[in-house]
Amino acid sequence: xxxxxxxxxxxxxxxxxxxxxxxxxxxxxxxxxxxxxxxxxxxxxxxxxxxxxxxxxxxxxxxxxxxxxxxxxxxxxxxxxxxxxxxxxxxxxxxxxxxxxxxxxxxxxxxxxxxxxxxxxxxxxxxxxxxxxxxxxxxxxxxxxxxxxxxxxxxxxxxxxxxxxxxxxxxxxxxxxxxxxx
Amino acid sequence: xxxxxxxxxxxxxxxxxxxxxxxxxxxxxxxxxxxxxxxxxxxxxxxxxxxxxxxxxxxxxxxxxxxxxxxxxxxxxxxxxxxxxxxxxxxxxxxxxxxxxxxxxxxxxxxxxxxxxxxxxxxxxxxxxxxxxxxxxxxxxxxxxxxxxxxxxxxxxxxxxxxxxxxxxxxxxxxxxxxxxxxxxxxxxxxxxxxxxxxxxxxxxxxxxxxxxxxxxxxxxxxxxxxxxxxxx
Ligand SMILES: [Fe+2]
Numbered sequence: 001x002x003x004x005x006x007x008x009x010x011x012x013x014x015x016x017x018x019x020x021x022x023x024x025x026x027x028x029x030x031x032x033x034x035x036x037x038x039x040x041x042x043x044x045x046x047x048x049x050x051x052x053x054x055x056x057x058x059x060x061x062x063x064x065x066x067x068x069x070x071x072x073x074x075x076x077x078x079x080x081x082x083x084x085x086x087x088x089x090x091x092x093x094x095x096x097x098x099x100x101x102x103x104x105x106x107x108x109x110x111x112x113x114x115x116x117x118x119x120x121x122x123x124x125x126x127x128x129x130x131x132x133x134x135x136x137x138x139x140x141x142x143x144x145x146x147x148x149x150x151x152x153x154x155x156x157x158x159x160x161x162x163x164x165x166x167x168x169x170x171x172x173x174x175x176x177x178x179x180x181x182x
Numbered sequence: 183x184x185x186x187x188x189x190x191x192x193x194x195x196x197x198x199x200x201x202x203x204x205x206x207x208x209x210x211x212x213x214x215x216x217x218x219x220x221x222x223x224x225x226x227x228x229x230x231x232x233x234x235x236x237x238x239x240x241x242x243x244x245x246x247x248x249x250x251x252x253x254x255x256x257x258x259x260x261x262x263x264x265x266x267x268x269x270x271x272x273x274x275x276x277x278x279x280x281x282x283x284x285x286x287x288x289x290x291x292x293x294x295x296x297x298x299x300x301x302x303x304x305x306x307x308x309x310x311x312x313x314x315x316x317x318x319x320x321x322x323x324x325x326x327x328x329x330x331x332x333x334x335x336x337x338x339x340x341x342x343x344x345x346x347x348x349x350x351x352x353x354x355x356x357x358x359x360x361x362x363x364x365x366x367x368x369x370x371x372x373x374x375x376x377x378x379x380x381x382x383x384x385x386x387x388x389x390x391x392x393x394x395x396x397x398x399x400x401x402x403x404x405x406x407x408x409x410x411x412x413x414x415x
Contacts (some may be wrong), residue, residue, distance in 0.1 A: 003262050006194055006377045006399045007370040009352040012337055014285040018275035018301035019339060047206040060226065060345050068224035079226035090266050098367045113221050113345055120203030122194035124350065128221075145214050171207045181187050181213035182222055182346055 002130025008123030013054045015117075020056060020083040028094040030075035035064020035095035037163045040129070040156060044088045044116065047173040053139025054120035056081065057169075059092060059112075074092070097132065102141055109143065111134035116169060125179045129167050132157045146178045153177045184214065187402070188327045192374040200365035202326055218346065218404045225344040228271045230305050238304040240316040244297030250279025252318030252392035255353070255380065259310045259340060267347075270401075273339040274314065275301040279322075281320030281334075290323055315392065321360055333360035333367065342401040354382050362392030396406050 004161040022070040029037065040163075044052040063070035068078055082090035102108035125136075132136055132155040137143055142153055153175060156167040170177050216222065234405045236242055241252060255274075257269045272322050277300060281368050282292040288294075298317065319334045334404035335352040342348065354367060356379040361367050370378065385395025 002377060003260070003264050003400055004374070004377065004401050005189065005262060006349070006351055007193055008350065009194070009337075009375045009378065010366060010371070011339075011350050012352070014283040014288050015275060016338075017283070017285050017299070017333075017335065018273060050206075052207065059230060060221070060224075062221075068220060069227055077226075100265070102221045103217055108219065108221070111221070115348055116348055117346075118207060120200070120205075120207035121196060122196055122208075122366075124197075124348070126216075142216060142219070145216070150211070168268070172210050175283070177360060178207055178213050179209050179211070179213050180219070181218040182216045 010119055010122050011056060011117040013119045015056065020081060023082060025079075026090065026092045027076045028061075028080040030077075032075035033064075033095055034073050034076065035098070038094050038096050039164045040089055040092045040167065041164065042092070042114075042167045042169055043119070044084045045170045045173070046170060048068075048172070049170070049173060049175075051086070052084055052089055052118050052171065053086050055084040055088070055116060057084065057090055057158050058095070058115040058117075060113040061094065062097040064098050066100045066102065066144060073179060081124050088113040089148050098171070099136060105134070106139075106141065109140035111132055111140075113143070114169070116145045116171070118171075121171070124182050125171065127169060127177050127179055128154055129156050130154050131165070150176075188213070190213075191371055193300075194369040194371070198365065198369040218415060222345045223404045224349065227340060228269070228305065228341070230269070233303055233305055238302055238314040239300065240300065240302045240314065241297045244298045248278060248295050248298035250295075250298075250316050250397075252315070253318045254313065254315055254327075254386055254388065254392050255336065255385055255397055256311065256392045256394065257315040257340070257397040257399060259306050259312065259345070259399045259401060261401055263403075266308070267342055268306055268308045268310055270306045270310070270343070271303065271341045272306065272312045273301070273303045274336050276316065276319040276336040277334075278321055279317050279320050281322035283322075288322075292320070292322065292364070318393075326365060331360055333358045333364050337388055338399070339399060340399060342403070344404050345398070347401040348403045349399075349400075349401050351378055354378055356381055
């Protein structure tokens with residue numbers, strides 16, 4: 001068998017009925033989940049800053065205790081998935097992740113791993129969402145890999161509404177979000 | 183040592199001019215090479231209790247049988263070392279035999295089939311094998327350029343064991359004359375095109391029942407950990 005990684009292809013515009021039939025997969029934290037509640041609104045934008053209305057966003061994150069697939073926190077689901085709406089928006093209900101081990105055993109700042117799919121994206125783009133003003137950000141090694149003037153594209157910002165955070169994800173254009181080669 | 187994982191000889195570029203919607207969506211800044219941490223090495227686990235037998239038989243989701251050519255699709259999901267990837271969620275979606283999706287925004291005038299939904303899901307078995315029964319999808323027009331048609335295809339979404347292995351592609355049919363004119367298929371480098379073509383397989387074909395097509399998939403895995411690979415820092 002040919003052991004080369006199979007080629008990626010775009011998701012296409014008509015995936016909703018199969019992958020996001022409802023908004024259930026946007027509720028990652030049940031009532032009994034531990035940790036600080038975060039309602040995370042992600043807006044997906046194109047080169048002109050216009051909303052991408054047929055994208056799909058997936059989140060992957062650790063529990064509040066900083067553990068992926070945390071058996072001690074069964075009401076928390078580390079995986080979330082939503083389609084963007086007519087404004088390019090989707091709203092995840094989750095908790096702030098704890099710190100997980102990073103490179104050389106150092107702890108990483110709290111972050112959420114993001115995959116973005118859309119028609120016109122021949123393969124997913126991968127981003128990370130950090131939380132603005134978290135004291136651990138300054139020493140985070142992955143944030144440190146990004147050019148300093150682009151790091152603010154990786155930060156979700158708290159709004160005046162309690163627990164509500166906003167994150168604009170620019171696929172390209174002057175504010176292009178930092179994407180990773182993983 | 184940082185080695186790009188982008189593999190431009192085998193993976194499509196983000197920007198591919200003939201596929202027009204890439205122009206306003208393709209990232210232009212260089213991607214940042216990310217050494218793998220727990221965040222990349224872990225991934226969601228899906229329970230088989232969520233998947234029913236009907237999920238992998240797309241011909242049994244309505245009151246009667248859908249129209250079209252009955253077709254078995256089977257394959258193995260492995261990593262780049264050839265290790266089978268068991269318990270991997272495979273999600274598929276497709277048009278009916280006439281080329282129409284059951285989707286509120288698909289409005290081209292081909293008939294819907296009351297007996298066909300066009301989506302399925304299955305977990306790979308202990309050998310990384312998956313199998314589902316469906317009908318052959320049809321071609322459909324799209325707006326990329328005048329008289330543009332998508333060749334018949336089935337969309338595939340797979341998770342694999344980690345965030346790194348997460349993967350979406352489309353499966354086409356070997357010998358389809360429309361492939362040559364489709365910029366979505368053509369954005370894949372020539373040497374990698376055969377890997378997204380399903381092969382007709384007489385061994386999989388069931389007598390007086392359904393044609394068999396084989397479609398194997400290879401997913402990426404995380405880098406070796408430093409302890410497994412002593413010369414890394
Ligand atoms: Fe399609």
